[in-house]
Amino acid sequence: MALLELADVRASYGPVQVLESVSLSVPEGGAVGILGANGAGKTTTLRAISGTVRTRGTITFDGRSIRGLGPDRVAALGIAHVPEGRGTLMQLTVRENLRVGAYVRKDRKGIAADIDYCLDLFPQLHSRISSSAAALSGGEQQMLAVGRAFMARPRLLLLDEASLGLAPSTAKSVYDAIGRLRKESGIAMLIVEQNANLAFRLIDSATVLEMGRNALSGTSDELKGMDEIRRAYLGG
Numbered sequence: 001m002a003l004l005e006l007a008d009v010r011a012s013y014g015p016v017q018v019l020e021s022v023s024l025s026v027p028e029g030g031a032v033g034i035l036g037a038n039g040a041g042k043t044t045t046l047r048a049i050s051g052t053v054r055t056r057g058t059i060t061f062d063g064r065s066i067r068g069l070g071p072d073r074v075a076a077l078g079i080a081h082v083p084e085g086r087g088t089l090m091q092l093t094v095r096e097n098l099r100v101g102a103y104v105r106k107d108r109k110g111i112a113a114d115i116d117y118c119l120d121l122f123p124q125l126h127s128r129i130s131s132s133a134a135a136l137s138g139g140e141q142q143m144l145a146v147g148r149a150f151m152a153r154p155r156l157l158l159l160d161e162a163s164l165g166l167a168p169s170t171a172k173s174v175y176d177a178i179g180r181l182r183k184e185s186g187i188a189m190l191i192v193e194q195n196a197n198l199a200f201r202l203i204d205s206a207t208v209l210e211m212g213r214n215a216l217s218g219t220s221d222e223l224k225g226m227d228e229i230r231r232a233y234l235g236g
């Protein structure tokens, strides 16, 4: 049984339906990508899962329906969302942001150990631990956003365009750290990424969305072998 399953999910903003029918599944510990052009519905698909947009269809997590639950309840079940734009709390320090990620936890020693783990994963944050998040570079803010999501000890991480606006070398180091996190934690991941070359370093399979529908799905190797994927997403 998949950890997360979406079947024929539709979503609307007010009267405007933007997801027509999206289906996908993420196995326990797996990493699945969502590719697609701007406006295809990638972000809305993540919002449908985390409970921040109105949906129809079927969304199950760990065998139970989560469709219609609010974002707090979805988070409490073990789904952490790193949104587009990162959601960093700028007026707080790096350490405070990490602690906010752990707000549902009571294990003080575990929280302290996981803050240390985040600093090991993202060494650049080490010297910034007491700085305000507003003073961080874009790359450091993205690292902090991933670290904050990890602090909740989720079973599934939703990651939206982690490379957006970052220099290529920074984006690569963010993805290298996410890959290490996946290996070491076993957290399942659903990854929206425009930069398919980066995404394919991490994901096992992907679906391509077009106008709110699945246009293509397959394993990473299958997709990388398709001419239309190479032309549209891999620069050749």
Ligand SMILES: Nc1ncnc2c1ncn2[C@@H]1O[C@H](COP(=O)(O)OP(=O)(O)O)[C@@H](O)[C@H]1O
Residues within 6 Å of the ligand: 013, 016, 018, 036, 037, 038, 039, 040, 041, 042, 043, 044, 045
């Ligand atoms: N808050 C919103 N209100 C109305 N329409 C929106 C809103 N957010 C996104 N949309 C529209 O929904 C469609 C899908 O957007 P989105 O899921 O953000 O796409 P993607 O992440 O693939 O670029 C687009 O046409 C976009 O303009």
Ligand SMILES: [Mg+2]
Residues within 6 Å of the ligand: 042, 043, 044, 084, 161
């Ligand atoms: Mg988006």
